[in-house]
Amino acid sequence: MNYFALIPAAGVGARMAAGCPKQYLPLLGKPMLRHTVEAFTRSPLIAHTYVVVSAGDGYAGDVLPADLPGVTVLRCGGATRMESIRNGLRLLGGTIGPDDRVLVHDAARPGLTPALTAKLIDAAGADPAGGLLALPVVDTVKSAAAGKVATMPRTGLWLAQTPQMFPYALLLRALEEAPDPDAITDDASAVELLGLSPRLVEGHPRNLKVTLPADIRIAEMYLTMDPET
Ligand SMILES: Nc1ccn([C@@H]2O[C@H](COP(=O)(O)OP(=O)(O)OP(=O)(O)O)[C@@H](O)[C@H]2O)c(=O)n1
Numbered sequence: 001m002n003y004f005a006l007i008p009a010a011g012v013g014a015r016m017a018a019g020c021p022k023q024y025l026p027l028l029g030k031p032m033l034r035h036t037v038e039a040f041t042r043s044p045l046i047a048h049t050y051v052v053v054s055a056g057d058g059y060a061g062d063v064l065p066a067d068l069p070g071v072t073v074l075r076c077g078g079a080t081r082m083e084s085i086r087n088g089l090r091l092l093g094g095t096i097g098p099d100d101r102v103l104v105h106d107a108a109r110p111g112l113t114p115a116l117t118a119k120l121i122d123a124a125g126a127d128p129a130g131g132l133l134a135l136p137v138v139d140t141v142k143s144a145a146a147g148k149v150a151t152m153p154r155t156g157l158w159l160a161q162t163p164q165m166f167p168y169a170l171l172l173r174a175l176e177e178a179p180d181p182d183a184i185t186d187d188a189s190a191v192e193l194l195g196l197s198p199r200l201v202e203g204h205p206r207n208l209k210v211t212l213p214a215d216i217r218i219a220e221m222y223l224t225m226d227p228e229t
């Protein structure tokens with residue numbers, strides 16, 4: 001069984017309001033996407049890394065030159081994260097075997113390390129339902145609906161990170177069969193809709209999703225830290 005990384009990188013980062021898609025913003029002088037890709041190219045467990053960008057992406061060629069070893073750019077991005085991933089998986093049908101594992105990882109999570117990838121593969125690589133990095137909720141959780149605020153029990157709640165790792169055939173089927181793809185915000189939820197329970201493996205705060213401008217400084221701080229922490 002081989003492990004492949006698939007990085008959806010076709011979003012624009014609307015919440016960032018930057019002059020270019022957020023995955024190309026410099027972190028410590030290097031585009032965010034390059035940090036993310038290198039987390040996989042530095043991992044001996046990953047056979048190849050595929051990056052999904054939009055057809056008209058004008059940045060990818062500079063950030064990920066065609067001769068970057070172990071990396072292929074696929075210009076098949078869609079209107080949503082899920083569409084970008086599904087389009088990439090369809091294109092890789094003849095390349096990745098049904099039981100090979102695909103690790104889907106957001107371009108916007110540059111703090112991933114080979115150690116975290118190894119932890120996920122070690123804990124869930126053999127699980128037919130797959131698995132994902134996630135963090136147990138540490139804050140008190142409130143719900144607010146129709147003017148009523150209530151407190152939710154936080155026991156058993158986790159925040160999903162990526163990579164999210166599944167057998168290729170299972171993930172493609174889950175995304176093809178999802179009844180409401182717009183409601184699917186991560187890959188694991190599509191697999192859960194098939195009645196399966198992907199394994200939760202504790203991740204690390206350094207693997208944050210860079211979503212808001214303030215996240216850039218936090219991501220840079222983690223990138224200066226020892227990747228084994
Ligand atoms: N049509 C899309 C939308 C998002 N993504 C990717 O999905 C990941 C997670 O999405 P998010 O970080 O939320 O990206 P955006 O939707 O681009 O940003 P925002 O939520 O800030 O608007 C990112 O790596 C992004 O590049 C994608 O490949 N195709």
Ligand SMILES: C[C@](O)(CO)[C@H](O)COP(=O)(O)O
Pocket residue numbers: 081106159160161162185186187209
């Ligand atoms: C997949 C994900 O990173 C899990 O936390 C997240 O849902 C993706 O972000 P989006 O803003 O929902 O696209």
